[in-house]
Amino acid sequence: MTRRKLSGAAGLVLAGMLAWTGANAGAADAEAVMKETTEKVLQALRSEGDGLKTHPERLYKLVDELILPRFDFRQMSQWVLGRHWRTASPAQRDAFIKQFQALLVRTYSQALVDYRNQEVEFLPSRERSPDEVTVRAQIDPGGGPPIPINYEMRLTDGGWKVHDVAIEGVSLVITYRSSFSQEIQRSGIDGLIQRLAEKSRAESG
Numbered sequence: 001m002t003r004r005k006l007s008g009a010a011g012l013v014l015a016g017m018l019a020w021t022g023a024n025a026g027a028a029d030a031e032a033v034m035k036e037t038t039e040k041v042l043q044a045l046r047s048e049g050d051g052l053k054t055h056p057e058r059l060y061k062l063v064d065e066l067i068l069p070r071f072d073f074r075q076m077s078q079w080v081l082g083r084h085w086r087t088a089s090p091a092q093r094d095a096f097i098k099q100f101q102a103l104l105v106r107t108y109s110q111a112l113v114d115y116r117n118q119e120v121e122f123l124p125s126r127e128r129s130p131d132e133v134t135v136r137a138q139i140d141p142g143g144g145p146p147i148p149i150n151y152e153m154r155l156t157d158g159g160w161k162v163h164d165v166a167i168e169g170v171s172l173v174i175t176y177r178s179s180f181s182q183e184i185q186r187s188g189i190d191g192l193i194q195r196l197a198e199k200s201r202a203e204s205g
Contacts (some may be wrong), residue, residue: 026134027125030153030160035122041066059109072154072161073101079163080176084184092189099196100176106203118142131155 044062045052052059077084077097085093104160119140126134133153138146152164164173 006157015085026130027127030133030135031122031125038120041043056109060105063109068101068105069102070162071101071164072156073097075154075161075163075175076100079173080180081184082177082181084181084189088189094194099160099193099200100161102200103196106200121146133160151178 043201048058074097077100080100081088081096123136123138125136128134131154135151135153138148140146148168150166151162153160153162164171180192183195
């Protein structure tokens, strides 16, 4: 398994584990829930085994049920689009959120197939404010240096939600913002949404 593929898997598996509904949750609470739920996901991956390779719909279901609800996709979409979010219509915003979410599912689902037996170490979290926490972890890929991962979380009405993931110091939001901005300059927001939708249909079919 390549280092890049493992990073993708770790980013999605662990970043999806951070939601919690406690109103007074802090860094310690986020860490505790992260550890507990991460183990549930890993157990599911181990239970499914290689069947996920031949039945990808099971993997999509796993991602949908255990991971996607933990992300604040609206906030992430707003930051990814940057200034273009302000000029987008409500319909364009909703369409982009849908396609951006589908993109993340496709990007990381396949990587999860090989993510079952890696060692995860949790490091002390950084409480940036009462409702903002950076949860830190690192993945032992086996045969290489640990891969550091930071999960930027904030406390919302729905609990702790992930709004960015940095793997080896590289922010997911910033990375997509750069590539999407170039596409918007070429074909506008509608063009970006259409391209994402076409890619989704091609890879799902």
